[in-house]
Amino acid sequence: RPRATPPTRLTAAPPPTVRVRAPGKVNLSLRVGPVQDDGYHPLVSVFQAVALFEEVAASQVLPGAGVSLTVDGPQAQLVPTDSTNLAWRAAVLLAEHAGIAPDVALRVRKGVPVAGGMAGGSADAAAALVACDALWETGLPRTELMELASRLGSDVPFCLLGHTAVGTGRGHLLTPAMTRGEFHWVFGASERGLSTPAVFAAFDDLTHGAASPVGLADDTALMQALRAGDPTALGAALHNDLQEAALSLRPELARTLEIAHETGALGAIVSGSGPTVAALARSRQHALAIAATWTAEGAADTVWTTTGPAHGARHTT
Numbered sequence: 087r088p089r090a091t092p093p094t095r096l097t098a099a100p101p102p103t104v105r106v107r108a109p110g111k112v113n114l115s116l117r118v119g120p121v122q123d124d125g126y127h128p129l130v131s132v133f134q135a136v137a138l139f140e141e142v143a144a145s146q147v148l149p150g151a152g153v154s155l156t157v158d159g160p161q162a163q164l165v166p167t168d169s170t171n172l173a174w175r176a177a178v179l180l181a182e183h184a185g186i187a188p189d190v191a192l193r194v195r196k197g198v199p200v201a202g203g204m205a206g207g208s209a210d211a212a213a214a215l216v217a218c219d220a221l222w223e224t225g226l227p228r229t230e231l232m233e234l235a236s237r238l239g240s241d242v243p244f245c246l247l248g249h250t251a252v253g254t255g256r257g258h259l260l261t262p263a264m265t266r267g268e269f270h271w272v273f274g275a276s277e278r279g280l281s282t283p284a285v286f287a288a289f290d291d292l293t294h295g296a297a298s299p300v301g302l303a304d305d306t307a308l309m310q311a312l313r314a315g316d317p318t319a320l321g322a323a324l325h326n327d328l329q330e331a332a333l334s335l336r337p338e339l340a341r342t343l344e345i346a347h348e349t350g351a352l353g354a355i356v357s358g359s360g361p362t363v364a365a366l367a368r369s370r371q372h373a374l375a376i377a378a379t380w381t382a383e384g385a386a387d388t389v390w391t392t393t394g395p396a397h398g399a400r401h402t403t
């Protein structure tokens with residue numbers, strides 16, 4: 087009997103690849119206590135993930151090839167592509183933890199402003215952890231991934247978790263928060279980022295290292311607004327203890343906040359350590375109007391409209 091001819095393969099099969107998206111965040115409230123001996127500040131923060139995502143693709147490589155990394159998307163040229171990149175560090179940390187070789191090709195696609203106080207780099211780390219865990223079939227329980235995440239940076243656990251959550255400690259001890267509905271956000275980002283340690287240092291100067299201790303009770307109105315899905319009440323309750331410090335380093339952000347208020351924003355704050363400014367809008371239409379006004383007035387280098395809450399680190403289909 088004639089044997090069947092095997093099909094001719096014209097191109098090499100692409101290497102197995104896992105794709106994971108993780109969100110950026112805005113701090114709806116950020117309360118900062120006095121600096122501790124370890125250099126960190128105790129925080130109480132209410133985080134909300136927003137639908138601006140970083141995507142990390144992790145592809146199989148030959149054994150012994152090690153880690154490689156490319157970055158593309160908006161502002162990609164501002165991101166390091168060596169072993170200092172948080173996605174790279176995440177891959178190395180997971181491999182060490184699992185006792186395997188860190189062999190992977192990582193491709194990062196930016197969707198969150200770089201060095202903007204929105205945890206874009208932390209989202210890369212969260213996505214890389216989940217992607218490599220799947221690619222290498224290390225199958226870590228969620229709690230172990232969260233623990234590795236907190237070693238990579240204070241905001242990485244939240245980028246894994248997503249949605250809306252209250253963070254304490256360095257911001258890494260998380261409790262999910264109940265929310266209703268969808269909130270409309272506008273973000274005005276600057277070409278030039280701000281260094282988080284520099285903003286915390288400015289905070290120490292402004293408070294003479296003696297900031298008031300932080301507590302959960304201060305955000306009762308905010309939590310109520312979230313549960314009710316009331317954007318007006320949420321706008322009024324937005325709070326950021328780092329805002330003054332960020333403004334001391336970037337005085338021009340005061341005008342960006344002012345324009346948002348003049349355009350009817352329900353609330354406007356510096357996002358995290360800045361310099362991105364976040365404005366809460368009544369609707370998608372209103373968000374676009376605020377974005378257009380910022381652009382027309384030259385108050386932001388790039389504007390982004392989106393919604394929150396958004397999901398945490400998740401495989402893309």
Ligand code: C5P
Pocket residue numbers: 125126127128129238239240241255256257282283286
């Ligand atoms: O944890 P992560 O590496 O993201 O923090 C970056 C820097 O931000 C720290 O080195 C520290 O200067 C500052 N930070 C802080 N208190 C926190 C979180 C971060 O002082 N709770």
